[in-house]
Amino acid sequence: MATLLVPQVTQPVVAIKGRNETFSVHRIYCVGRNFAEHAKEMGAQPSKPNDPPVFFMKPADAVVADGTTLPYPRGTSELHHEVELVVALGAGADGIVAADNALDLVFGYSVGLDLTRRDLQARAKARGLPWDVAKGFDHSAPLAPIVPVSECGHPRDAILSLHVNDRLVQRAPLSEMIFSVAAVLHELSRLYDLRAGDLIFMGTPAGVGPLHPGDRFIASVEGLATLTGAIAG
Numbered sequence: 001m002a003t004l005l006v007p008q009v010t011q012p013v014v015a016i017k018g019r020n021e022t023f024s025v026h027r028i029y030c031v032g033r034n035f036a037e038h039a040k041e042m043g044a045q046p047s048k049p050n051d052p053p054v055f056f057m058k059p060a061d062a063v064v065a066d067g068t069t070l071p072y073p074r075g076t077s078e079l080h081h082e083v084e085l086v087v088a089l090g091a092g093a094d095g096i097v098a099a100d101n102a103l104d105l106v107f108g109y110s111v112g113l114d115l116t117r118r119d120l121q122a123r124a125k126a127r128g129l130p131w132d133v134a135k136g137f138d139h140s141a142p143l144a145p146i147v148p149v150s151e152c153g154h155p156r157d158a159i160l161s162l163h164v165n166d167r168l169v170q171r172a173p174l175s176e177m178i179f180s181v182a183a184v185l186h187e188l189s190r191l192y193d194l195r196a197g198d199l200i201f202m203g204t205p206a207g208v209g210p211l212h213p214g215d216r217f218i219a220s221v222e223g224l225a226t227l228t229g230a231i232a233g
């Protein structure tokens, strides 16, 4: 049997609130344009429930633990915050999952930032090019510890919010999401085999804006999870 030239790469892990166990990350899927007011502020049409959602991905090792001071990413002069509900799957399924059964796959929930190089995204959009360099970069997915469903249930209308330097910049109830968690999992399963360890960033409400060196942020899903962090000065 061949030996490994590069030592076995270990999967990134995320903390689980109140447990010594950690959550191993398989893939990070993200939903775009899932809040109407955010789609409008970006000059895009909000998703319509009968159209498929907008999906993109980040590499698994983009996750960053709660309480981390992140480097300001190179290659951009317009780093933007997007606060999002994050779904963590504890089980997978081969093939298409019906929306009615999709929540059975959920291990827990968290809150995270879908950090975005907005200048690169704008350039990509203008040319009809992919968003990868704008979305899938190092340290682009800070994430709070995951809260098991057994403790928090499935959030429906909790308030999603973000403070930057103690100023409230994003705030909306999760009930404003155009695609629910169950609908997103069903739609994702039409394209990919869902697996334990998958994370899904559910899309951001209006109020996205810049993060500058030295900024501190606090993201939360009220009553469920809180993420703190900062951008290196």
Ligand code: MN
Pocket: 030, 031, 032, 082, 084, 114, 201, 203, 204
């Ligand atoms: Mn986003």
